[in-house]
Amino acid sequence: xxxxxxxxxxxxxxxxxxxxxxxxxxxxxxxxxxxxxxxxxxxxxxxxxxxxxxxxxxxxxxxxxxxxxxxxxxxxxxxxxxxxxxxxxxxxxxxxxxxxxxxxxxxxxxxxxxxxxxxxxxxxxxxxxxxxxxxxxxxxxxxxxxxxxxxxxxxxxxxxxxxxxxxxxxxxxxxxxxxxxxxxxxxxxxxxxxxxxxxxxxxxxxxxxxxxxxxxxxxxxxxxxxxxxxxxxxxxxxxxxxxxxxxxxxxxxxxxxxxxxxxxxxxxxxxxxxxxxxxxxxxxxxxxxxxxxxxxxxxxxxxxxxxxxxxxxxxxxxxxxxxxx
Numbered sequence: 001x002x003x004x005x006x007x008x009x010x011x012x013x014x015x016x017x018x019x020x021x022x023x024x025x026x027x028x029x030x031x032x033x034x035x036x037x038x039x040x041x042x043x044x045x046x047x048x049x050x051x052x053x054x055x056x057x058x059x060x061x062x063x064x065x066x067x068x069x070x071x072x073x074x075x076x077x078x079x080x081x082x083x084x085x086x087x088x089x090x091x092x093x094x095x096x097x098x099x100x101x102x103x104x105x106x107x108x109x110x111x112x113x114x115x116x117x118x119x120x121x122x123x124x125x126x127x128x129x130x131x132x133x134x135x136x137x138x139x140x141x142x143x144x145x146x147x148x149x150x151x152x153x154x155x156x157x158x159x160x161x162x163x164x165x166x167x168x169x170x171x172x173x174x175x176x177x178x179x180x181x182x183x184x185x186x187x188x189x190x191x192x193x194x195x196x197x198x199x200x201x202x203x204x205x206x207x208x209x210x211x212x213x214x215x216x217x218x219x220x221x222x223x224x225x226x227x228x229x230x231x232x233x234x235x236x237x238x239x240x241x242x243x244x245x246x247x248x249x250x251x252x253x254x255x256x257x258x259x260x261x262x263x264x265x266x267x268x269x270x271x272x273x274x275x276x277x278x279x280x281x282x283x284x285x286x287x288x289x290x291x292x293x294x295x296x297x298x299x300x301x302x303x304x305x306x307x308x309x310x311x312x313x314x315x316x317x318x319x320x321x322x323x324x325x
Contacts, residue, residue, distance in 0.1 A: 014061025017043045064101035079118035086112045132161040166211040171233045174210050177201040178239040222252035277310050
């Protein structure tokens, strides 16, 4: 049996002992609570046979100790080798334990955290790079599960390193589509990068992801990104492009796709205006109606239903025969 850190552990009469030192032909073991619980229990073994016990234990024995250690060992091995979820790894390891044994384990969150740490340690065998220049991409992550090239472009070991991920099939769809949708996220990205830019396409009545681009943060790289995609897909010239309401990306698109119809997605601006509606509750009473009228004058037509609902239920619709709002 082993501890969670891979050290051998010896069980005797419900107490667990770990290796301390070797003397002559015997091994001296100390209680596993020696460091944290100051337990003075000792055990001398020879050829895995107990020959002497020393010191007094300051805690009660756990008669299911062997089963607990075996369950923890199974859990650790599963974390190193399996692709199961953390919850499944924990459940598979402890489901045969008695209720008394389960009660002796750390809480579920602690067990899951241990499994996750072991899993990350064994899956992330490569050291984390200090900068984009030293980034080494394992060949395993440059291909899809079907062994098709996924990393289509790597600008090389430079600080403004740009990575483009896609497949030849998706490039073919890009080449033939009339509609593309551009968006970015700043949440699900590696630490060394600033944003993940995605290109979606309209294909067979569906919107599908066609390419992902890791950008290091310099906004002027939008133009470089689009140009590199054109280098990979020479006939890429979409008729319609929808993009976030962001001037830098809009200017880059106009520069590269001069004849495309550009549609700005005003979702960020609209979201700000929608959030302004409940904020009216914090204004002085006399300022609510004038401020609402200002928001109403700037509200996008396509989101008029939201404004109408708010006005009917919280402000009151102004009509010639109605009382003042």
